[in-house]
Amino acid sequence: MKTIWEKLYKWIDERVDLADLVEFMGKKYVPIHRHSIWYYFGGVTLFLFLIQVVSGILLLMYYKGSEDLAFESIQFIMSKVQFGWLIRSIHSWAANLFILAAVIHMFSVYFTKAYRKPREITWLTGMFMLFLGMGFGFSGYLLPWNELAFFATKVGTDIAGAVPIVGKPIMVLLRGGEDVTGATLSRMFGFHVAIFPGIFAVLLGIHLVLVQRQGMSEPIGHSESGGDLKTMPFFPNFLLRDLLLWLIVLNVLAILAVLFPWELGVKADPFASAPAGIKPEWYFLFMFQSLKYIPAEVLYIEGEILGILLFGLAFALWTMVPFWDRKSNFGQENKVVTYVGLFVVAFVIALTILGWTA
């Protein structure tokens, strides 16, 4: 007598040929070496994204995206709704952990040069998802309509506005007008819950299909040096390890959300001074701090424009690394790329600490 599961499997298999997929899954192996630990961070990032989707949808049930109601609706969620404090705190904490995991994942791919041929598209979709993740952070930051978020959004959108030629229309597009108002809140809400998730889903789909299809990248020189490659089947060995780590991440998240509930702050007042000690989210701190050091004018160029152009150029070069790092494509070690990466990590960490303690 067949179980109901076997019957169900057979029913689907007859129609969509599951056997091929199962066979493909069975053939996927994960290489084991001293850098294998980094393979887990993509999965952790994915898990945190899924948590954001679920907790975000739950918040949508009570959140009101308007200047007069946004702050109060989150107050309501946190004080009246059962477990509202937990859901909101989880959404805020997971957002930060998501960025952290994505950044670790990105740097590990960079330093192991896993972006090299044939994985350029995986790298590009990953970088765009990281930028989109920052966009999620920036747009979501305004939604509680508190003082910090209000000024952070003013500064962030004004930075976009300082870009030569295209800046001004982009700023108006982002703000829904000349100033940061309720119209900006509506737009950020739209970006945060509709536009960004839509684009993200497409990129994530491509990213995951490519990872499955191409398999895991191995560090350069790994396959040449030692004859026999140690591997682990992806299904079920690696996947089970992934799931165990996800469980640990979920626990860490729950501990953080319960013991350090996310603050709501003071409601935004467009006619109040920016409060002392105002800071952006930690992942924007290094750029924020750099802008403080650039003088008002450098060689007749306005300091902030210079800063924006330099950061824009740096991000563009970083994103395009698979195309200028020729050496790695041929399986040769490229020390320059490593040194550039180390410099970037040192720069980002140093300025983040400076910004944090300032």
Place this chain on the structure above:
Amino acid sequence: MTESTAEKVQEERRDLLKWLLGGSLVAWIASVAYPILAYLQPPKQNEVAVQSIKAGKLSEIELDSGRIVKFGTKPVILIRTNTNELKAFTATCTHLDCTVQYSKEKGIIWCACHNGQYDLTGRNIGGPPPKPLEEFRVLIQEDEVLISKNT
């Protein structure tokens, strides 16, 4: 008509078709994109151009203090200096749009976002601001403080 010229005519016809189809595709994209882009441009709202405002009673403003007042839709900072002068400037930092405040300790106008500094004539004297703050005229009628545009 030889075979090759027939082929040529065929090819020209195909080119023409390609142009027509390509052109209509571009036109179709434009006709979809234009309304969307136009829709995203927020319509200009009629704002009453404010020329002057009442900023409160002089007797209620402490010596050596600053406050933000509404000037239409824009914030303006009103400062009563420790030498009992009244000054008003646009409160929007010329750097990145934050709202400035009066710093008692340093006796300057200060922006908390990126440490921009202006003296009490609105001149940018430190930090990243590229331009001075626009000054407003302050008038006192009886006990009422009036702020108006400096034109």
